[in-house]
Amino acid sequence: MSLARRIFGLTAAVGLLSQLWACSSIEPWVKPYERERLADPIMAFDRNPVSSAYMDHVIEVRSASRGGSGAAGGGCGCN
Amino acid sequence: MQLNLPLRRGGRWLAPVAAGALCLLYGAPSRTDVLPEDRADALGTYYSGGGQDITGMSVLVRKKVGDHVSLSYNHLEDIVSGASIDVRTSGASPYREKRAQDGLNGEFLYGKTTYTLGVTHSYEPDYRSNTASFGISQSMFGDLTTVSMTYHRTWNNVFRMTCLIDDPKLDYPCVEKVHDTSFGKKDMDERSYGVGLTQILTRNSIISANFEVITDQGWLSNPYRSIMYATPGSGAGFALGPEVDPSTRTSNALGLDYKYFLPWHAAVDLQYRYFEDTWHIRAQTAQVGYTQPWHNFTFDGDFRFYTQTHADFYSDLFSSANVQNFESRNRELSRFNSFTVGTGVSYEFHIPHAAFLSRSTANFRVDHFLFDYKDFRDALLIDPSKGMAAGTEPLYSVQLNVMQLFFSVWY
Amino acid sequence: MLTRWTRLGLMALTTVIFATTAGAAADQPAPGFSLPARGGSTIDLSQYKGQVVMINFWASWCVPCRQEMPLLDSIYKKYKPLGFTLLSVNVEPDQKDAESFLKQTPVTFPVVFDAKSKVSGLYNVQGMPTTVFIDRKGNVRLMHVSYKAGDENLYMDQIRTLLRE
Numbered sequence: 001m002s003l004a005r006r007i008f009g010l011t012a013a014v015g016l017l018s019q020l021w022a023c024s025s026i027e028p029w030v031k032p033y034e035r036e037r038l039a040d041p042i043m044a045f046d047r048n049p050v051s052s053a054y055m056d057h058v059i060e061v062r063s064a065s066r067g068g069s070g071a072a073g074g075g076c077g078c079n
Numbered sequence: 080m081q082l083n084l085p086l087r088r089g090g091r092w093l094a095p096v097a098a099g100a101l102c103l104l105y106g107a108p109s110r111t112d113v114l115p116e117d118r119a120d121a122l123g124t125y126y127s128g129g130g131q132d133i134t135g136m137s138v139l140v141r142k143k144v145g146d147h148v149s150l151s152y153n154h155l156e157d158i159v160s161g162a163s164i165d166v167r168t169s170g171a172s173p174y175r176e177k178r179a180q181d182g183l184n185g186e187f188l189y190g191k192t193t194y195t196l197g198v199t200h201s202y203e204p205d206y207r208s209n210t211a212s213f214g215i216s217q218s219m220f221g222d223l224t225t226v227s228m229t230y231h232r233t234w235n236n237v238f239r240m241t242c243l244i245d246d247p248k249l250d251y252p253c254v255e256k257v258h259d260t261s262f263g264k265k266d267m268d269e270r271s272y273g274v275g276l277t278q279i280l281t282r283n284s285i286i287s288a289n290f291e292v293i294t295d296q297g298w299l300s301n302p303y304r305s306i307m308y309a310t311p312g313s314g315a316g317f318a319l320g321p322e323v324d325p326s327t328r329t330s331n332a333l334g335l336d337y338k339y340f341l342p343w344h345a346a347v348d349l350q351y352r353y354f355e356d357t358w359h360i361r362a363q364t365a366q367v368g369y370t371q372p373w374h375n376f377t378f379d380g381d382f383r384f385y386t387q388t389h390a391d392f393y394s395d396l397f398s399s400a401n402v403q404n405f406e407s408r409n410r411e412l413s414r415f416n417s418f419t420v421g422t423g424v425s426y427e428f429h430i431p432h433a434a435f436l437s438r439s440t441a442n443f444r445v446d447h448f449l450f451d452y453k454d455f456r457d458a459l460l461i462d463p464s465k466g467m468a469a470g471t472e473p474l475y476s477v478q479l480n481v482m483q484l485f486f487s488v489w490y
Numbered sequence: 491m492l493t494r495w496t497r498l499g500l501m502a503l504t505t506v507i508f509a510t511t512a513g514a515a516a517d518q519p520a521p522g523f524s525l526p527a528r529g530g531s532t533i534d535l536s537q538y539k540g541q542v543v544m545i546n547f548w549a550s551w552c553v554p555c556r557q558e559m560p561l562l563d564s565i566y567k568k569y570k571p572l573g574f575t576l577l578s579v580n581v582e583p584d585q586k587d588a589e590s591f592l593k594q595t596p597v598t599f600p601v602v603f604d605a606k607s608k609v610s611g612l613y614n615v616q617g618m619p620t621t622v623f624i625d626r627k628g629n630v631r632l633m634h635v636s637y638k639a640g641d642e643n644l645y646m647d648q649i650r651t652l653l654r655e
Contacts (some may be wrong), residue, residue: 007109007278013131026222028220028221028222028223029223029224030281030282031221031610031611031615032221032222032605032611032615032616032617032618032620033547033549033581033604033607033615033618034282035279035282035551035618036549036551036582036583036587036605037282037283037340038279038282038283038285038340039549039551040340040344040346040551041550042345042346042370042372042377043285043338043340043346045277045285045287045336045338046444048120048135048485048487049120049139049366050120050122050139050153050484050485050487051120051122051442051444051483053137054122054124054135054137055446055483056153056452058126058481059385062411062417062448062450062479063362063385063386063387063409063411063417064354064356064358064360064362064387064390064411064412065330065332065352065354065360065364066293066330066332066353066354067271067273067288067291067292067293067330067332067354068290068291068332068333068334068353069289069332069334069352069353079122111555113553146638146639199569221616222617
């Protein structure tokens, strides 16, 4: 089996599988009308974005690690 | 736990990113998702500890324009007063300085896909930073799953200030600062690539995973921090030298966030993050949070533990000048543990005669940090005449208090 | 000769075709139900036979649902004399939040409580809100998922079409 055919077959499989996974209507196991708890503000990942952006900044300035929180950076030459 | 991620090739995260991208090409929008709510927030902050006081403010306004677009504008300012231990160790005086940042962000919703574009401009006398951001997020599986990709590109200019007028009689002796022309302007560029997955697990729980690769290039040192090297038999027994960092840095971070709804109407939040970079720093964060609403109030409590190892070119005291190509005594690159306890209270109320405001809250939050350095010493305590030679002084530790007061309205 | 990857691709393709043809229940008899109503009585769908019925599945935690409520009330008032009724089905397990929302945003159409999600399941509700149009013969003619500004015109067009039959 040639490399070209292998690549084509893999791309087709990935493309069609992603179509299946992402775009077709697989039955959700939590129905839309069962989402009342998840819709509660206390279940939001970021209830107060301005406050959490500030805390993320304080933490990032005082440590070496960055990223992985889904928050965007910002510049600061803080001493 | 040791994650051996291929730092240079970054191939591990390519497959889900490609699958997500392909789906966006084939995807047929069926039902609409929702844009973020319209809201405005005004925040005042006060940070105190380690010889520094920082008062800050931040304002954000977000509004939908039509059915498909949500725009937001954010302006924030910090006024830094005092001097951290690093500034004092290098012999500089306490100062007062202002930093400001403006950001504009737009979200565009088409079917089940949200596109995000943002720009941020940050400026202070010795640092200018511009960031452009782009993101795509896609809802799938009956909205149980959201996949996202983000890209940020940052351009930084670093300057160094020197004191033109330094009056020791004042609280902030460094009264007038100018750019150090011998230092000039140094550039630093950053690129960040992120993928995220949010998954509803059950009626009561949701989990989010985020993986981000960040690469830096350019002048990565700090213009004010110095390294210390031993000079036995002379004066204080040590001398200061310039900090020299490598000109590139690539880091990987993987964050997980799990939220669970408790039957008595409360929520618990568990977070874990793992970080590693090409400077051989490894860091882990673990955080537990609890949220309890009660009538019009909502109470939050958080506990966070953080630990990191030092960069391979870091040392508190080098054996002699120029013993390594890269040298740093930057405490942010040292080995340390940090504990944070935080608590917040939020009160929801209705503003009379303001029917266009559907909701408003007053919020107060306080966080207490403890930093325990394992290989960074309090160099201000060095005093050979009292037997405290460089390298034997106590390890540094610092406690910080951060207070936030903010108001939010929804319309 | 089919490679392993091509076979996998074809399997995925056939699954996609089957999955995407799983459809809604248009042009079929509307499933009957009986639910407790606001005010204490019980409402059965069969009591509206002969009228055009619009069923709206909603919840107080759903922002577009809350936005369309006042518009649904005007639609109800406008077409009720012509043989139309709007049946509002609240899908929350606890009626307390629905009652407190309706106190702030009063409506004149009947509201029933589907606390155990029986009817939501029967109608295969795919998103919030979901609006179902049932003709005079008791058949489901259209299922509309979600609400955005302007959809109320779509509702009124559908109601007028069904009233003329």
